[in-house]
Amino acid sequence: MIDHAFDDKTPPVITPELFYGERKKVCDICIVTFSVHVMEEIMKRFACSKVAEIGSVNGNRPVYVLEYKGKKIAFYMTMISSAGTGNCLEEARCLIGARHYIIFGSCGALDREVGEGRIVVPTWAYRDEGFSYHYVPPAEYIRMRNADRVAELLGELRVPYVKGRTWSTDALYRETRGKAERLKQEGCVAVEMECAGAQAVCDFHGMELYYFLISGDLLDGEEWDARILGNEQEMDSQVRSFYIALEMALQLT
Secondary structure (H helix, E strand, C coil): CCHHCCCCCCCCCCHHHHHHCCCCEEEEEEEECCHHHHHHHHEEEEECEEEECCCCCCEEEEEEEEECCCCCEEECCCCCCHHHHHHHHHHHHHHCCCCEEEEEEEEECCCCCCCCCCCCEEEEEEEEHHHHHCCCCCCCCEEEECCHHHHHHHHHCCEEEEEEEEEEEECCCHHCCHHHHHHHHHCCEEEEECCHHHHHHHHHHHHEEEEEEEEECCCCCCEEHHHHHHHHHHHHHHHHHHHHHHHHHHHHH
């Protein structure tokens, strides 16, 4: 059973260090995006240096460093899903030694009041995935420990936001009406795929995670509303979010 998956009494069979060896620390903070559009735009706008690669049989994921207002900041594009994002965090930890991670991505709104393009700060994540159960003890929700700090920084930047619980699921096409309504009643304002897994890895390794989301589509109603999902408005929101993350990074370390 998945609720018996967590084992903190015995060591792992393999670690990223067995693949990559021991690495020197590159910098203390790293921004993580899911968007190839963001990567392309940032590579055009900044002088970026490749410092590492997260390896994979379906394509390596370069890790870059840029300098922003005198500060060295790493960034990379992660895989989608709790398992994909969590394993990339494991390898980034080994490759660049960062302790602070800012992650942003898209989410589906469970509440019609969460407008398209609105920033969502997750406070707790419902663990409807399998990855997190290998890193922290079983529970329905995992607390997003730095939610208040993220909200504080967004406030300082005068970026409107809403706080609330999110629903982390790997089953994109099994987000049923009944489950969406139940979790909405529990206080979930959005559905996404990675919060629970990312927070679990950071809790396990004593790393700091700062997470915010962009509301894309809407699941509240009789019919699904794509809103801005996948269109130019969402792409622009993703790029703006990278700059928000850069400003946050200046304050975090």
